[in-house]
Amino acid sequence: xxxxxxxxxxxxxxxxxxxxxxxxxxxxxxxxxxxxxxxxxxxxxxxxxxxxxxxxxxxxxxxxxxxxxxxxxxxxxxxxxxxxxxxxxxxxxxxxxxxxxxxxxxxxxxxxxxxxxxxxxxxxxxxxxxxxxxxxxxxxxxxxxxxxxxxxxxxxxxxxxxxxxxxxxxxxxxxxxxxxxxxxxxxxxxxxxxxxxxxxxxxxxxxxxxxxxxxxxxxxxxxxxxxxxxxxxxxxxxxxxxxxxxxxxxxxxxxxxxxxxxxxxxxxxxxxxxxxxxxxxxxxxxxxxxxxxxxxxxxxxxxxxxxxxxxxxxxxxxxxxxxxxxxxxxxxxxxxxxxxxxxxxxxxxxxxxxxxxxxxxxxxxxxxxxxxxxxxxxxxxxxxxxxxxxxxxxxxxxxxxxxxxxxxxxxxxxxxxxxxxxxxxxxxxxxxxxxxxxxxxxxxxxxxxxxxxxxxxxxxxxxxxxxxxxxxxxxxxxxxxxxxxxxxxxx
Numbered sequence: 001x002x003x004x005x006x007x008x009x010x011x012x013x014x015x016x017x018x019x020x021x022x023x024x025x026x027x028x029x030x031x032x033x034x035x036x037x038x039x040x041x042x043x044x045x046x047x048x049x050x051x052x053x054x055x056x057x058x059x060x061x062x063x064x065x066x067x068x069x070x071x072x073x074x075x076x077x078x079x080x081x082x083x084x085x086x087x088x089x090x091x092x093x094x095x096x097x098x099x100x101x102x103x104x105x106x107x108x109x110x111x112x113x114x115x116x117x118x119x120x121x122x123x124x125x126x127x128x129x130x131x132x133x134x135x136x137x138x139x140x141x142x143x144x145x146x147x148x149x150x151x152x153x154x155x156x157x158x159x160x161x162x163x164x165x166x167x168x169x170x171x172x173x174x175x176x177x178x179x180x181x182x183x184x185x186x187x188x189x190x191x192x193x194x195x196x197x198x199x200x201x202x203x204x205x206x207x208x209x210x211x212x213x214x215x216x217x218x219x220x221x222x223x224x225x226x227x228x229x230x231x232x233x234x235x236x237x238x239x240x241x242x243x244x245x246x247x248x249x250x251x252x253x254x255x256x257x258x259x260x261x262x263x264x265x266x267x268x269x270x271x272x273x274x275x276x277x278x279x280x281x282x283x284x285x286x287x288x289x290x291x292x293x294x295x296x297x298x299x300x301x302x303x304x305x306x307x308x309x310x311x312x313x314x315x316x317x318x319x320x321x322x323x324x325x326x327x328x329x330x331x332x333x334x335x336x337x338x339x340x341x342x343x344x345x346x347x348x349x350x351x352x353x354x355x356x357x358x359x360x361x362x363x364x365x366x367x368x369x370x371x372x373x374x375x376x377x378x379x380x381x382x383x384x385x386x387x388x389x390x391x392x393x394x395x396x397x398x399x400x401x402x403x404x405x406x407x408x409x410x411x412x413x414x415x416x417x418x419x420x421x422x423x424x425x426x427x428x429x430x431x432x433x434x435x436x437x438x439x440x441x442x443x444x445x446x447x448x449x450x451x452x453x454x455x456x457x458x459x460x461x462x463x464x465x466x467x468x469x470x471x472x473x474x475x476x477x478x479x480x481x482x483x484x485x486x487x488x489x490x491x
Contacts, residue, residue, distance in 0.1 A: 001075045002083070002121035004028070005113060008066035009099045012037040015065070016106050018113050020121035024070065028052070032068055046077060055080045059088050062097030079123065086126045087116065093132060093139040107462050111135060114254055119315035136252050136464030198248070200305055200322045206246045210474035213242040214253070214463065219485035220337065220455040223443075226490045228344075233337050235456045236485065239329040243321040245465065245474060252318045253463040256295050295457050301330040333456035340366050340450050340482060343377070345491040349437070356382060358423040360408070360444070366453050368416040375410040376447040378403075379421075382439045387426040394419045413448070443488040450482040 004024050007016040014029045032054050036047055047054040051072050059065040067084050088097075090112055096102050102109065115134050118124050125131060132139050216239055223232040243251070302308065303326055305319040317329065344361040362377060375395075381388065381404055388399040388406055397408040408421055465474050 001071060001073065001123070002069050002080065002117060003072050004070035004121075005087075005117075006032065006066075006068040006070065007102065007109070008033065008037060008068065010064045010066070012066075013099075015099060015102050016109055018110060019070075020117070020119070021072070023072075028070065032056070037066065045081070055084065057081065057084045057088065059091070059097050061088070061092045062095075063099050065097065065099070065102070083116065083123045083126055086128060086131075087112065089128055090116075090131055090139075093128070094137075108135075108137065111254065111462065111464075114314050114316055118313050124313055136466050198305075198320055201248065201320055202323070203248070205323050207244045209244070210246055210465075211242075211244045212251070212463070212465070212474055212476045214460065214476070214478045215240040215242075216454060216458060216460065216478075216480045217483070218455045218458075218481070219483050220340070220487065221485040222337075222339070222487050224343070224489040233334070233339075235333040235337055237331050237333065237456060237458065238327055239317075239331075240325065241321060241328045242325040243323060245321065245323070248320060248467060249465050249474075250318065250467040251321055251463070251465050252316055254316050254461045256457070256459050256461070295333060296335050297331045297458075298334060299330070299332040303328050331456075331458075333458070336457060338365075338453070338455050338457055340364065340372065340448065340453060340455065341446060341487075343444060343446060343489045345444055345489060347441075347491045354427050356385075356425040358406075358421065358425075360421040360423075361418060362408075362421075363418040364413055364415050366415045366450055368414065370415045370450060370453055372413040372415075372448045372450040373411065374447065374449050375413045377408040377421075378445040378447075379406040379408065379423075380442040380444070381405060381425050382427065384427045385425045386428055388423050389426065390421065390423045392419065392421045397421060397423075441491060443490045446487040446489070447484050448482075448487075449484075452480050453482045454480050455482050 003021040004017065004019040006014065006029055008029075009015055012033050014033070017026060017029060031049065031052075032047070035049070036054065036056065045056055047056075053071045053075070054068055055071070055077060056066055056068040059067060067088055069080050069084065071080070091097055091102075091109065094105075094108055096105060096109060112131065112135070115131050116123060116126050125134070216237065218235050218237040220235050221233065222230065225231050243249075245251075302311070302317075303319070305321060306328065307318045310316050310318045319328070321328075342363045342365055344363070346359040348357045349355075350357060358379065360377070360379060364372065366372070381399070383404050385399070385404065386401070390397050390399065390406060392408065395408055395410040395413075397406055399405075400407050406421075406423060410419075460478050463476050463478065465476075
């Protein structure tokens with residue numbers, strides 16, 4: 001229902017944006033600023049321009065922030081305003097109603113929106129106490145950190161809604177009852193773990209130093225045809241975690257803002273569409289690249305410690321981890337893949353000398369600040385080859401007779417760089433032209449490992465730990481590792 005949420009300062013500066021539809025661009029915020037904030041004649045809380053509708057309110061607290069929703073369908077305005085007023089209330093409970101505080105702690109608002117709207121923009125849990133109970137941090141916050149409420153009482157312990165310095169929060173009369181358009185709220189995290197016996201973690205674990213290591217491991221598999229078109233490309237990924245945490249912690253992390261799950265029926269429909277699409281894998285000009293923040297996961301499998309309801313509703317991975325290492329999640333990604341390397345081979349057969357001429361270009365496509373290690377290009381040569389005359393712009397290459405191949409190696413390969421190899425094979429004297437023409441030409445294969453690069457575009461946006469002894473502060477490490485699976489190029 002809601003395609004995006006915007007938060008502006010009182011003077012019209014965009015402080016926060018969160019989009020639930022890939023079609024939205026950040027430039028859409030300029031439209032609202034020009035049409036409403038900078039236009040003193042506008043008095044309506046609803047602005048419709050074509051198929052896009054803006055609903056907005058002004059925060060009743062702090063700096064009077066602008067809270068705005070974007071919709072591109074027939075939506076229930078009362079339900080949207082209910083969401084906006086309750087978002088305002090939760091932000092006030094965390095003292096994020098001022099511009100500077102919001103800029104410093106914007107990730108907390110992203111977490112609020114993940115809980116309240118899930119991953120598809122439909123309000124699913126907007127009750128104040130329920131939202132606060134699911135948050136990874138306590139309400140009532142200043143610039144120094146987490147604090148108790150001014151009167152010494154915990155906000156959650158009160159039967160009333162969170163209050164501000166001005167007293168109890170008030171909503172318009174038509175918003176005092178929950179709108180029928182809202183989905184029912186799911187069970188809280190505490191309910192999930194109260195009703196399920198944690199068999200994978202013993203009680204009373206104590207560590208001198210609390211640490212968490214999160215690894216996003218991905219293997220990319222790709223097959224490129226002779227004309228440069230991509231015949232096959234997919235990513236097999238796992239999220240592995242090593243935890244050394246005291247007590248019984250509840251860990252939570254969020255993935256991309258735009259995260260989708262694909263059913264079997266959707267797979268069949270997409271396959272049918274691809275056959276009729278101009279930009280299918282048969283088009284040599286089409287190179288899949290991950291859309292900004294958009295990831296479509298397939299065949300997800302989780303460890304038993306993960307709350308599946310939480311992931312299905314909000315795309316938040318929440319769990320009580322075992323002590324030590326484990327594989328938390330498996331996934332498969334087929335669309336919108338980031339290619340780390342591009343291999344361009346030009347191989348010609350000299351009929352006069354019975355030679356094979358090679359010119360191979362290897363180009364890295366990942367950012368320049370990153371680098372790959374252990375890059376190995378395996379280039380097959382005819383079985384009759386006895387030697388190769390090789391020239392490379394960088395790296396080391398040698399002919400390996402036992403493998404009937406040239407092996408081009410790089411200890412380190414920087415991003416956005418290009419290197420070339422030129423080589424001519426030397427065959428035995430009894431080699432005939434027919435033998436070379438009948439050679440099957442096995443594909444060129446590539447091996448590599450790139451740190452802090454995600455082939456699928458999957459990103460861990462935040463990682464929080466709650467329910468632990470407050471005396472322990474966990475050190476959190478997140479690492480992305482991209483490796484080659486079957487990375488082959490025909491020529």
